[in-house]
Amino acid sequence: MNLHGLRIFHTVIQKGSITKAANALHISQPAVSSQLKAFEIEIGIPLFEKKGRTLTPTQLGKDLAHKADTLFAVERTIEIFLEDCIHARVGSIQIAATYLPANFLLPKWAGAFKVSHPDINITIQTTNSKQAFQQLAQxxxxxxxxxxxxxERPEEFEWDELFEDELWFVVSPSHRFAGKNITLEKLAAEPFVMREKGSSTRARLYALCQANQVKPPKIALQFTGLNEALSAVTAGFGVNFVSSLIANDYIKRGLLARVYVHDVTAMNKIAICTRKNDQQSELVQFISHCKQMFF
Known part of the structure; x- marks a missing residue:
């Protein structure tokens, strides 16, 4: 397979048009069109369907583009590795983190790591658990x-478990259930404020209801960030299901109150995941550092 043709196809998908792809690749628009057509002929699969003046990728085209994402991400990883070797840099670490470690653990851990490893570049992206694992796999x-x-432990990755923390139900201090001990069924009848689909905490809430044969709550407000969700709860609307590490500070400041639920306990696992057999020295050092910071 012609990798140059695959790169042109991938760029067209990324940029959304042949014109924009040509600009990004610094070649002419006719050259992109002809090489794209040649690539389709080579692989024998229609990658686009024409709707008026718009090229729309076929389902096979979308699937190929998704796999090409991973291929070119690996290529970029190799390029960065070679650049680091050429310029005598130690390396870099790209971290995809869910909200809790990104906001409550990594700032302190990464800051301390940089003091002793100033030449290692660290980039942290906050995302949900599904996307974090996708980024690692790709x-x-x-x-x-x-x-x-x-x-949810992904079998294809190495899994270093650090510790556990409890998940709590929280409401505004003015809520009628604030500080009360009630049943899950009664609490689940309340409107909930949660993060988007793909959030592990949201999935845990549904699993908890299913395990206790309780109808899952209605998500009345949905946010892409936890701070926004908690702000809605502190303002007096709905219930949130959240890590105790996050909720504890809000409760101490009188912004939230805990709701105690009969015979229901949910624990979070805090873990570091890497690809199996990925023994980059900077990764080994960083993971060892995180374990030392906690213990």
Whole structure:
């Protein structure tokens, strides 16, 4: 397969048009069109369908583009490795982290690591658990920092568990259930404020209801960030299900109150995930550092 043709196809998908792809690749628009057509002929698969003046990728085209994402991410990883060797740099670490470690653990851990390893560049992206694992699998991240259910443990990755923390139900201090001990069924009848689909905590809430044969709550407000969700709860609307590490500070400041639920306990696993057999020295050093910081 012609990798140059694959790169042109991938760029067209990324940029959304032949014109924009030509500009990004610094070649003419007719050259992109002809090489794209030649690539389709070579592989024998229609990658686009024409709708008026718009090229729309076929389902096979979308699937190929998704796999090409991983290929070119690996290529970029190799390029960075070679650049580091040529310029005598130690390396870099790309971290995809869920909200809890990204906001409550990594700032302190990464800051302390940089003091003793100033030449290692660290980039942290906050995302949900599903996307963090996808980025790790597609070589867009070197490490996934995860807080969530142990049942979601991805078998294809190395898994270093650091510790557990409890998940709490929280409401505004003015809510009628604030500080009360009630049943899960009664609490689940309340409107909930949660993060988007793909959030491990949201998945845990649904799993908890299913395990206790309780109808899952209605998500009345949905946010892409936890701070926004908690702000809505502190303002007096709904219930949130959240890590105790996050909720504890809000409760101490009188912004939230805990709701105690009969015979229901949910724990988060805080873990570092890497690809199996990925023994980059900077990764080994960073993981060892994180373990020392906690213990």
């Amino acid at each position: 070589y867009k991240a070197d490490v996934a920092m995860y807080a969530g259910s142990p049942e």
